[in-house]
Amino acid sequence: MVKIEETKDYLPVMELFLRNDLEMDEEELVSPNILHCWKAETEEGLLIGGCVLALFEEEYIIDGIAVEEPFRKSGVASLLLNEALKKAKQLNAKTIYLVARAPEFFKKHSFEEIDWETSPQFFGCYSCPQRGKKCFPEVMKLEL
Numbered sequence: 001m002v003k004i005e006e007t008k009d010y011l012p013v014m015e016l017f018l019r020n021d022l023e024m025d026e027e028e029l030v031s032p033n034i035l036h037c038w039k040a041e042t043e044e045g046l047l048i049g050g051c052v053l054a055l056f057e058e059e060y061i062i063d064g065i066a067v068e069e070p071f072r073k074s075g076v077a078s079l080l081l082n083e084a085l086k087k088a089k090q091l092n093a094k095t096i097y098l099v100a101r102a103p104e105f106f107k108k109h110s111f112e113e114i115d116w117e118t119s120p121q122f123f124g125c126y127s128c129p130q131r132g133k134k135c136f137p138e139v140m141k142l143e144l
Helices: 011-017 076-090 103-107
Strands: 003-006 035-043 047-056 060-067 095-100 112-114 138-143
Touching: 003 076, 003 103, 011 035, 011 047, 035 060, 035 076, 047 076, 060 076, 076 095, 095 103, 103 112, 103 138
Parallel strands: 060 095
Antiparallel strands: 003 035, 035 047, 047 060, 095 138, 112 138
16 A cells, blocks of 8 residues: 655655656755655655656646656556646646656656747756757646
């Protein structure tokens, strides 16, 4: 059984993101743009997943979602994403953006790929020298 709950203790979730190769800079670790953060834990209290909903330039974004490798494909990421989407709707968000390294997962949740050139420019990926060379993320959005 997995427990999903909101947390104000962002640091363990950010560390989980880093362990799972989500690129983050130090500013994001204490970002005032974070609106809500969720953690997924086993019954024993082991942190196995996390998700962050943030607001940048008046746009809502999933600013990180990850699940530890042994627990992937178990539905944990969907549970976390659904919590973030539910909260975004409560906040009257019209659109949610994200940068996905696993776009097929997000397509299953009705996100659509959009062009880098026409998307909001607030993701660090835009200036990252690895984009298109070692990392091939997709910018995606969901209309709520």
